[in-house]
Every structure is written in structure tokens, then in C-alpha cells.
Amino acid sequence: MSEGVESPSPVEVDACSTNPTVSAVDDSAIAADEVMTADVVTPEVQEEHEPLSWKVVSIIYAGGVFLCLLFAALHALKVDTVKGFWIIFAPFLPCLAYSLHRWRLQVQEKAKVD
Numbered sequence: 001m002s003e004g005v006e007s008p009s010p011v012e013v014d015a016c017s018t019n020p021t022v023s024a025v026d027d028s029a030i031a032a033d034e035v036m037t038a039d040v041v042t043p044e045v046q047e048e049h050e051p052l053s054w055k056v057v058s059i060i061y062a063g064g065v066f067l068c069l070l071f072a073a074l075h076a077l078k079v080d081t082v083k084g085f086w087i088i089f090a091p092f093l094p095c096l097a098y099s100l101h102r103w104r105l106q107v108q109e110k111a112k113v114d
Contacts, residue, residue, distance in 0.1 A: 054103035061099050064092030 068089035074082045 051106070054099055054106050058096065058099040058103050061092050061096040064089050065096050068092055 068086050071082050071086035071089065075084065075086055
């Protein structure tokens with residue numbers, strides 16, 4: 001190729017997408033080792049991870065329940081700026097109950113292993 005003239009890039013990024021696509025501009029210029037492949041991790045290569053800590057999940061849900069109770073109290077005091085906000089955090093109540101149950105099971109299972 002002549003100097004100063006750039007060859008078209010075989011990899012283009014669509015303006016609406018973050019996924020690069022290979023165009024058919026110059027297929028002969030793409031070597032086999034330059035072909036883009038997805039980084040796939042097979043299950044036998046994946047590392048062992050610690051199990052989910054239900055203690056942390058319970059603490060986060062307890063914060064959501066606290067916000068629910070705070071907004072419910074403010075609603076009861078007729079504070080119009082937060083009227084009805086408590087309903088957004090209401091799902092944290094059953095989530096907290098479930099996470100506390102799972103935390104108890106996790107502690108019991110860990111006690112059996114130790």
C-alpha cells in the first residue's frame with residue numbers, strides 16, 4: 001500500500017452497539033490469529049468462590065426495612081414530601097425474613113462442617 005493511505009479497519013463498532021463486528025472490507029488482510037474470539041471460561045476452569053454470605057444480605061435488607069419504617073413514620077406524621085415512599089421499601093420485609101432464615105441455615109451447616 002502507498003504511504004499516507006490508511007487501509008479500512010476490518011473491525012467496526014456500530015454507533016448503537018458496543019459489540020464490534022467484523023466487516024467484509026478486506027478478508028484477506030485478517031490473519032487467523034487476528035480473528036476476534038469471545039473469552040469463554042469453561043466450567044472446569046472456573047475457580048471456587050466463597051458461598052454467598054447471608055449475613056451481609058440480611059444487613060442490607062435490614063437497612064431497607066429501616067428505611068421503610070422511617071418513611072412509614074414520616075407518612076403517619078403527615079409529611080407530604082415523603083408521602084407513600086414507604087411502599088417502595090415494603091418488599092424488604094419478606095426479603096429480610098427469607099435472608100435471616102437462609103443465614104440461620106448457613107450458620108447451622110457451617111457448624112456441622114467444622
